[in-house]
Amino acid sequence: MTSDDSKEEVIPIIEIDKLIHEPARLMIISLLYVVESADFLWIKRQTDLTDGNLSSHLSKLESAGYVTIQKTVKNKKTNTSIKLSGGGRKAFEEYRKKLTQILESTNI
Amino acid sequence: MSDQIDLKGIEKKAWRSAFQDGIWDIYFGSLFLGMAVALFGDSFGLAPELGSMIIILCWNSLTVLFLILGKKFITTPRIGFVKFGIKRKKLKKRMLGFLIFNLILAFLFLFVNISGIFELFNIGGFIEPLVVGLLLITVPLSILAYFLEFHRLYIYAILFGLGFFNSELLFPLVGSPLDLFLSQGLIGIIVILIGSGFLIQFLRKYPLSKA
Numbered sequence: 001m002t003s004d005d006s007k008e009e010v011i012p013i014i015e016i017d018k019l020i021h022e023p024a025r026l027m028i029i030s031l032l033y034v035v036e037s038a039d040f041l042w043i044k045r046q047t048d049l050t051d052g053n054l055s056s057h058l059s060k061l062e063s064a065g066y067v068t069i070q071k072t073v074k075n076k077k078t079n080t081s082i083k084l085s086g087g088g089r090k091a092f093e094e095y096r097k098k099l100t101q102i103l104e105s106t107n108i
Numbered sequence: 109m110s111d112q113i114d115l116k117g118i119e120k121k122a123w124r125s126a127f128q129d130g131i132w133d134i135y136f137g138s139l140f141l142g143m144a145v146a147l148f149g150d151s152f153g154l155a156p157e158l159g160s161m162i163i164i165l166c167w168n169s170l171t172v173l174f175l176i177l178g179k180k181f182i183t184t185p186r187i188g189f190v191k192f193g194i195k196r197k198k199l200k201k202r203m204l205g206f207l208i209f210n211l212i213l214a215f216l217f218l219f220v221n222i223s224g225i226f227e228l229f230n231i232g233g234f235i236e237p238l239v240v241g242l243l244l245i246t247v248p249l250s251i252l253a254y255f256l257e258f259h260r261l262y263i264y265a266i267l268f269g270l271g272f273f274n275s276e277l278l279f280p281l282v283g284s285p286l287d288l289f290l291s292q293g294l295i296g297i298i299v300i301l302i303g304s305g306f307l308i309q310f311l312r313k314y315p316l317s318k319a
Contacts, residue, residue: 031122033115035119036193039189041188042187046122052319
């Protein structure tokens with residue numbers, strides 16, 4: 001195996017989106033990918049993450065432009081609606097494609 | 109290795125989580141129990157048919173109200189709110205269309221039954237209630253169970269569908285209207301109890317969120 005060959009095998013792994021690759025964020029994005037929108041509590045229940053953990057992951061995803069977070073106040077209660085953005089959808093599809101490529105090339 | 113992340117599985121699991129609260133079970137059980145209660149339509153000094161219609165209307169309205177309020181005040185504050193994608197919306201539309209079709213079919217059947225056509229063909233005994241129950245209750249409810257992906261509803265559909273048939277079996281033993289009341293009411297109560305079990309389990313698993 002030449003160094004060029006190994007480089008070719010490693011490049012897709014390096015290119016993988018680390019923001020999505022983190023297990024908790026991958027769970028959040030996967031859920032948001034299959035629904036139109038969801039509130040904070042629904043994602044929390046589905047992922048079993050703590051409030052702080054989920055909040056922190058959502059902030060990171062929002063900063064990257066992968067999700068849009070909309071806060072509304074209804075009956076003195078704050079409702080947080082979360083939606084996967086167009087960019088987030090595209091990034092997730094790209095992530096899946098790359099992950100599949102990597103796993104196929106390593107015969108897993 | 110077509111799909112490393114099982115998105116279909118995730119979506120299905122998320123969708124089915126809507127039925128873990130037992131509220132749908134209680135709703136269907138109550139609808140069926142309402143049919144049994146309606147047999148006492150003459151208890152209010154009204155004509156039996158009118159009394160039964162009023163009972164069914166009031167009972168069903170309360171049942172629908174329970175479903176809506178239960179989802180709003182019991183389920184959503186505990187497991188949150190989600191809007192599903194286009195695929196589910198299309199399914200909902202198809203389901204609505206099917207329910208309207210089924211309602212028309214039920215009215216048609218009622219009309220045919222009143223017209224006395226069944227007597228012309230000499231259909232009666234145990235076959236009529238079995239066919240009526242399976243065609244008008246089991247089949248539509250099974251299709252609804254398929255659309256909703258609510259698997260317990262398949263069992264309820266069979267139980268509900270056999271209600272009229274069971275009443276025919278009970279008739280020689282207890283007479284009318286106790287035969288219908290026992291066959292339909294008992295099944296309704298059993299389904300409500302199953303739903304209540306799921307509801308208690310749900311309330312324990314998901315306490316109210318303080319946030």
